[in-house]
Amino acid sequence: MIDYDGMSFNDLISSRIMQALSTHDPQFAELPHDQVGNRVTRNCFMAAVAKINGMPFFPKLAEFCDATLHANCDPTALTRGFFTPVSISGDKLIVAVANPWSPLPDEYLAPRFPDLEIVKVVTLAGEISRAIEAVASNAGPSRSELEAIDVEDLDEGIRDFDVTTDYDEPMAQLVATIMADAVKTRASDVHFKVEKEVFYYTFRVDGDLQPKVEIPMKLKDRLDAFLLNLMKLPTEIRNTAPGISGRFTISYFHRPIDIRYERHRTYRGYHVTMRLLDKGHINVTLGKGTLAFDEETLFELYKVMKIPAGIIVMSGPTGSGKSTTLNAILRELNRPEVNILTLENPVEDEVAGITHCDLKSAKEFKPMISSFMRSDPDIILMGEVRDIESAELAIEAAVTGHKVLTTIHTPRASQIIERFEQLGIERWKIAQTLKAACAQRLIKVLCPYCKEPTEGVGEKDRRVFCLDESWASTPVFTASQNGCAECRNTGYNGRTAILEIIPITPKVSDQLSKGEISPYELEVRIQEEGVLPNLRRSGLRLFREGKTDLAAISKVIDMTYSDD
Template sequence: MANVFADTLLKQYPERADALCAVIAEAEREGESIVSAVERTGLVDPALLLGLVAKYHQIDCVVADDYPLDAVLIDGLSLAFLRMHSILPLKIMPDGKLLLAVADPWQTLAIEAVGIATKRKVLIKAASARNILDHIDRLAPEVVSGEEPEFEREVFGQDPPVVELLNRIFSDAANARATDIHLEAERRVFAIRIRVDGMLRLLLQVPHAMGRGLLARIKILSGLNVAERRLSQDGNMRTRIHASDYDVRITTFSVTHGEAAVLRLLPGSRNLMRLSSIGFSEGDLFRIQSSLSLSSGLIIATGPTGSGKTTSLASLVSELNTPERKIVSIEDPVEYQIPGVSQTQIRPDIGITFASALRSFMRADPDVIMIGEMRDKETVQIGVQASLTGHLVLTTLHTTSASGAITRLVDMGVEPFLLASSLSLVIGQRLVRVLCPHCRDSVEMSPPFSEMVLRQVGGKSGRAVRLFRPKGCLHCSQTGYRGRVAIFEVMTIDAKLQELIRLNASSQELEAMAVSSGMKTLIADGYAKCLAGLTSPEEVIRVANG
């Protein structure tokens, strides 16, 4: 909902602002209409609410005469959908447009979906949700809540309305800074959710037939088999959203009530971040610069999917990107364009794999080699070999901690003595949500972290410090957070750690040794960022344990 409108509402009822904020936050979390939710609570006079909505959108209110005696076009629409979004078709205008009563004009996607399903341009008037629902019940009395005839108009992937709806979903997802779009057939509706700052939220629910149309369209665009609805498929497509190119990686799979898909949005040309501006502490930056100044060795950024390790890797490489150095990269996909670096995208279909590209790179004798990810034994072997023969090799690995990267590489077949000689630095990381600066609450509390963590940041247990908590306001969609920042652990492989690696030590032993040499663990770096007011202790704990 537009913040301006919510502000107007809160100004009308200052004494109920807290209660209204809570209702708005709950509705936003559930993906429900905020106007309907506010109306239902009775906190606001319904006539006044309706007047505010109509005035804000400069539209008329529905009057008693507008309501039809018989259902208009309801056959073409799912009643569950109309009820859920409090939308009622009123009449077809002389110019062929469809007039709708809507309780919440901000639900533009749902309103547009009605236009798409009925193949008509729509006009809207404001009405209270209560009135709309009463009229839906009056017009369709035979339908009790529960099973009802689903809207089954055949929708094909190339149908223009589905094309428009998919474009709108992409556009809304990009505007919300979403990283993923989830489409899933549920029991009664087909749900479209987006992931923003790591959290899923509902964007829209549409009838099943329209959901199938969307999936068909997505499959056509990404070269997948449209008829295959049971087996999982993976594909790629490129799309343009708001004048920016995106690579979209698609996975489809079947679920209890039909089919589902996850679309990961990768901006085609993401802005490179300077190493100094992605959230490393002074000490960690110094450790990283030291390893980057060496002419050979292996540097690894590690973390789970979506932990920001590719961003760190690109920043490390761009730090090395000077004219006298020859830098090559092999990636899947190329997420950041780095000027002056020769970047290759893997293409297994024509024989370009991480391993085959690496072998041909070695003949070109580069100074720096960036490997997007070490996924298989062969890539690991060649990467380690390259780092032992005078090349600086930078890569990412999928593990949960810096120390875990070492044991993982040994598991993947690297001889411990070779790893001890080649490995120079491991960066472990996660993304935590940043507290909204407009509403964060400051609290005096004793930090909920272990003695070991507190000591790394120079603190003592039992002493209260000033920390911050999320609250929620109109600037942060009531979540209390806005944007994300990385927390890190930066492990320099010194002589003591080399010795432990040769002895095949466990990841716990490796981590304890690193901490005794001055490494701050992920949680300790997270605690430092709590003290700086960037994030909250519960967010650090949630992310570090996830």
């Protein structure tokens, strides 16, 4: 049985899909069903599905959907059935489906469009969600498109908070509307803040805080209590505890999204931050979407993945997509013959074939890792190295022949070694177990619809950002001041990742252990060689290609110096 993008195909259909895939690429012939999700691209998979059914395949069509056709459809039914009406052409209703074997589209649409003949085309499951969400976002979650309350029990006993349904209780409705809006605008965080005279919320989208939306001050205590209740936390603690952490799950058109909640007491009340762990819009495949690295970077990354044992560290500030990249690497390394264990807080991207463990508290870390080491692992993903304990355990695992993937909070790749030293690890120990030091950033991508061409970089910018004379005549693009409808007036649309990779070869390891070279000198040497991907060069490459601008690059990379 193949599970793909949330759809399940029975054995008979699965074997037909495998047959179609192997005529396209013979290496797929031997692929086990549970590896299809990891090894076959969406376009390739859906093209095979379309071919078997003799239907055309359109990888992009969300933009062409006639929104009026959704007026008498329930978005939940469409989402569940993986279909959407697209347009009417003569006496035909064009319907996009992701699972052509499902009878649901005909059953559901035939009575709603009785005079039309249904003609189906195949598209990606993600396109169908996009089409449905685009329509739903025009008016916000209005009464007509919302369904009756439907709460499902989760294992932990915490119920999904359905944000796409109607509530009689106004506070529930308010929170549901805000959270649904956050998912639609692809916010990474929602902040609620009480200040002296205002109570407001704001979203963080693509790394930037959006304009504040004020809420009546009188609601601050009820909203606070509502959220604590949602997580089954006693509301009394809010007056005594300086910080409260929690988690809950919201359901967005039946798509569960984990929320990490953090509240701290402030002088005027509180500041609540809710992080949305919505991987729905992040493409976690190396080389695609957000992780569309250039060939040079991909090549070095593949080399890193071939390292048999040792520590691979991804550094970068919060929100730089470190764990997304590590998860994408894990997907690549995921094979039936390797035992992969992860220890995360929380689990962000569940992959079939990988054993995910979530850390309930910091105290669990040591016993969990010790138990891990006895569970015959090949590859271990440790969410983060944050103290001497986790640093020592990562080194111990590497010394005993395991591949360890982890993250650490440092701006530059070369600082990873110093960070381990600060935590109390001797330099020779980290120099001998660290195999690759990487740093990542997410850079905002210019909106392709409104970006503005410029003849070259002005003198002031060239001096501030250490750019040579050639940039004066290099045609580039900058973000439009007021943006357009496509980019919600921000001038940017999504983000892309760039990477810096410093491989610690045996020679480098030896030099570092003996103190013959400092990590910074290593970084400079690598930069001078100019072969390995680095943040500044990758950022400037995107700039040269017209994909981003200096404002976006300098927001995430210190561009005010150059070691060239």
